[in-house]
Amino acid sequence: LALTHPHFDHVFGAAAFPGAEVFGAVGVDAVLTRARDREELYADAVRNGLNETVARESADRLVPPRHLVSGEWTLDxxxxxxxxxxxxxxxxxxxxxxxxxxxxxxxxxxxxxxxxxxxxxxxxxxxxxxxxxxxxxxxxxxxxxxxxxxxxxxxxxxxxxxxxxxxxxxxxxxxx
Ligand SMILES: [Zn+2]
Structure with a gap:
């Protein structure tokens, strides 16, 4: 999985792919880990019409990328x-x-x-x-x-x- 940026509509749902190798730009890991930022993702999702229960579950199950990209990374x-x-x-x-x-x-x-x-x-x-x-x-x-x-x-x-x-x-x- 490649997370293009840390917005709810682009990172929620990654947990549906257990065991997947997750990539993101360096710094995304911190956003998805910090409690305050996770809460903001939840709030933004609800503001945009996502059901509160689904948004809560999704925010609680965010998957920070294990592979952090700075510059370029060729992946085979x-x-x-x-x-x-x-x-x-x-x-x-x-x-x-x-x-x-x-x-x-x-x-x-x-x-x-x-x-x-x-x-x-x-x-x-x-x-x-x-x-x-x-x-x-x-x-x-x-x-x-x-x-x-x-x-x-x-x-x-x-x-x-x-x-x-x-x-x-x-x-x-x-x-x-
Ligand atoms: Zn966005």
């Missing part, structure tokens, strides 16, 4: 398939992890650094000043022809990611 999945885990943040959060799956086309899992179904959500834990640069790193990973899988919404192309990068730079007042 066996069967001749390798994937690249890349700590491309901060941006959407302080701990944004992307996954590049080689192939034709290449596929980049972006987490919530990219959203297709609406404007990217920037909460109190976002790092807006660094967000556009994180999208530059995503684009460098995948290149022009990759498919980019956003955290929410439909798969997009590099032109969409570039446009969202520019929109975020304007929105947050980050010079190009």
């Amino acid at each position: 999945l066996g069967g001749g398939r390798q994937v690249l885990l890349a700590n491309v943040g901060p941006g959407h959060t302080a701990h944004d992890l992307a996954v590049l799956v080689p192939g034709d086309p290449e596929v980049v899992f972006c987490g919530d650094l990219v959203e297709e179904s609406g404007e990217p959500q920037a909460g109190p834990d976002a790092v807006p000043s660094h967000w556009p640069a994180a999208l530059d790193r995503l684009l460098a990973l995948g290149g022009e022809d990759a498919l980019y899988v956003p955290g929410h919404g439909a798969v997009v192309d590099s032109a969409f990611v570039r446009a969202q990068r520019d929109a975020l730079a304007t929105r947050f007042g980050v010079s190009p």
Whole structure:
């Protein structure tokens, strides 16, 4: 499992895969372990409509990643398939992890650094000043022809990611 960032809708449920090797950007482990942060994940889930009992169970069963990625990590999945885990943040959060799956086309899992179904959500834990640069790193990973899988919404192309990068730079007042 690759946890793209420590938000409830991207980390709840990991306990359903006992024995799985869990990866995350360095620092995610601390967020998922601290009582105050776990409580915030619970509260955010309930604010967003998750049933309180389910949210409580999920917050109590968070799985901190055992494998912490700083920089890049090539992971051999066996069967001749390798994937690249890349700590491309901060941006959407302080701990944004992307996954590049080689192939034709290449596929980049972006987490919530990219959203297709609406404007990217920037909460109190976002790092807006660094967000556009994180999208530059995503684009460098995948290149022009990759498919980019956003955290929410439909798969997009590099032109969409570039446009969202520019929109975020304007929105947050980050010079190009
Ligand atoms: Zn998120």
